[in-house]
Structure formats: C-alpha cells, structure tokens
Amino acid sequence: MSGVLVDPSAARPRFRQPCAEDLAMPTPSVTTDQTNQDVLEVFAAHR
Structure with a gap:
C-alpha cells in the first residue's frame, strides 16, 4: 500500500438502508x- 490514509466515508456516499x-x-x-x-x-x- 502507498501509506496514504483515506477516510472510508469520503470515498463514496453512504446511503442508509430503508x-x-x-x-x-x-x-x-x-x-x-x-x-x-x-x-x-x-x-x-x-384525522
């Protein structure tokens, strides 16, 4: 690995399951x- 830390939440949008x-x-x-x-x-x- 390159040693660069990547925030997993920034890698792709997260959608909440219904x-x-x-x-x-x-x-x-x-x-x-x-x-x-x-x-x-x-x-x-x-009503």
Whole structure:
C-alpha cells in the first residue's frame, strides 16, 4: 500500500438502508382508563 490514509466515508456516499420506521406514521395512543368519548375525540382530532 502507498501509506496514504483515506477516510472510508469520503470515498463514496453512504446511503442508509430503508427500514420499517420509514413507513410508520405516529399515531395517538389511548389508555384503558379513557372513555369511548375520549377515544373518539382523540382520533377525530388526529384525522
């Protein structure tokens, strides 16, 4: 080898592999303590 150090990340662009998180959309969550009306309000606001 020539003894020249090359930064591997500078040699070529790096692309991140796609993952399931790329397709996921954040959605609200509800607890068992909430009433049906609370749940309807949460998801109506989210739509």
